[in-house]
Amino acid sequence: MAADRQRVEYESARRTDPLGIRKERDMASLGRWHRDEWMWTIRNGVAVLATVMLASVFSGAQVFREAALGSGGFTAAELVRLLGYGIALALIWVSACQAAAQIRANDPVSRLLHQGLPPLATLLILPGVYGLVHPFLSNRAVPVISWLFVLLLLVTAVWLGLALHNNAEALVVGATAIRRSVSETAEHRGHECQKCGATNSTAAKFCASCGTPLAQPSGRDDRVTAVSDKDRSSTELKRSA
Numbered sequence: 001m002a003a004d005r006q007r008v009e010y011e012s013a014r015r016t017d018p019l020g021i022r023k024e025r026d027m028a029s030l031g032r033w034h035r036d037e038w039m040w041t042i043r044n045g046v047a048v049l050a051t052v053m054l055a056s057v058f059s060g061a062q063v064f065r066e067a068a069l070g071s072g073g074f075t076a077a078e079l080v081r082l083l084g085y086g087i088a089l090a091l092i093w094v095s096a097c098q099a100a101a102q103i104r105a106n107d108p109v110s111r112l113l114h115q116g117l118p119p120l121a122t123l124l125i126l127p128g129v130y131g132l133v134h135p136f137l138s139n140r141a142v143p144v145i146s147w148l149f150v151l152l153l154l155v156t157a158v159w160l161g162l163a164l165h166n167n168a169e170a171l172v173v174g175a176t177a178i179r180r181s182v183s184e185t186a187e188h189r190g191h192e193c194q195k196c197g198a199t200n201s202t203a204a205k206f207c208a209s210c211g212t213p214l215a216q217p218s219g220r221d222d223r224v225t226a227v228s229d230k231d232r233s234s235t236e237l238k239r240s241a
Contacts, residue, residue, distance in 0.1 A: 037102070044095045048088045055084020074136065082132050089125050089132075096121030112163070112170035119160035126153055 058064050059077040067076035100117035103110050130149045137145055164171065192199055198209035206213055 041095060041099065044091055048091050051084050051088045051091070055081055055088070058084070078135060082136070085132055086129070089128050093121050093125050108167060108170035108173055112167035115167060116160060116163040119156050119163055123153065123156045123160055126156065 059081040061077070064077040064080055065075055068074070069076060069079060096117045100114050103114045103117075105111035105114045126149060130145075133145070134142070193207040193210065193212055193214065195212045196207065196210045198207055200208055200214060204214055
């Protein structure tokens with residue numbers, strides 16, 4: 001009976017408001033499309049975690065640590081660590097670039113993410129890459145590779161700086177949003193009544209629960225008044241002297 005009643009109500013709503021039901025279906029399909037569109041981020045995250053865990057387990061195994069590679073003193077554990085962590089870093093960088101390409105630059109914040117994610121990911125990943133390849137470098141190759149990474153880091157930093165400079169409006173919007181959120185949080189927190197413990201807004205002078213007067217925080221006006229009173233007292237003392 002309940003199912004039949006729901007079906008009758010649905011048919012009646014469809015006849016009276018077909019556009020509303022169609023809009024609801026469109027919104028539901030749009031939500032599923034957005035969820036499927038970003039599903040690759042979960043897959044890439046799982047792949048990164050699995051790669052790091054396998055590299056850690058294999059590089060710590062005794063058989064990998066004792067298996068020497070050539071006469072350079074390298075072991076299979078170091079090679080597994082290089083491959084595993086290198087693949088994880090590459091997946092993170094590719095994911096950041098793919099996310100940046102997928103973000104639609106419709107507003108200042110999304111435009112900043114669209115342009116700033118690739119250089120930011122590159123700037124964070126390059127030191128990790130250098131740490132992975134450094135054990136395999138000869139003494140003669142270390143200075144050359146070090147300067148190469150230094151130049152890459154400097155170029156990437158300039159790239160990120162240009163992205164921030166071109167999207168300074170997004171930084172202002174973000175700072176304004178953070179400030180507004182902090183102000184709203186402080187306003188909602190409000191004053192706590194010393195008598196009943198109820199929470200009141202910062203603008204309230206009396207407790208909304210028990211009517212007790214609330215102690216107002218000393219602001220700039222109070223400090224200015226105190227300074228003026230002090231100056232007035234000093235002036236009167238000089239005149240009396």
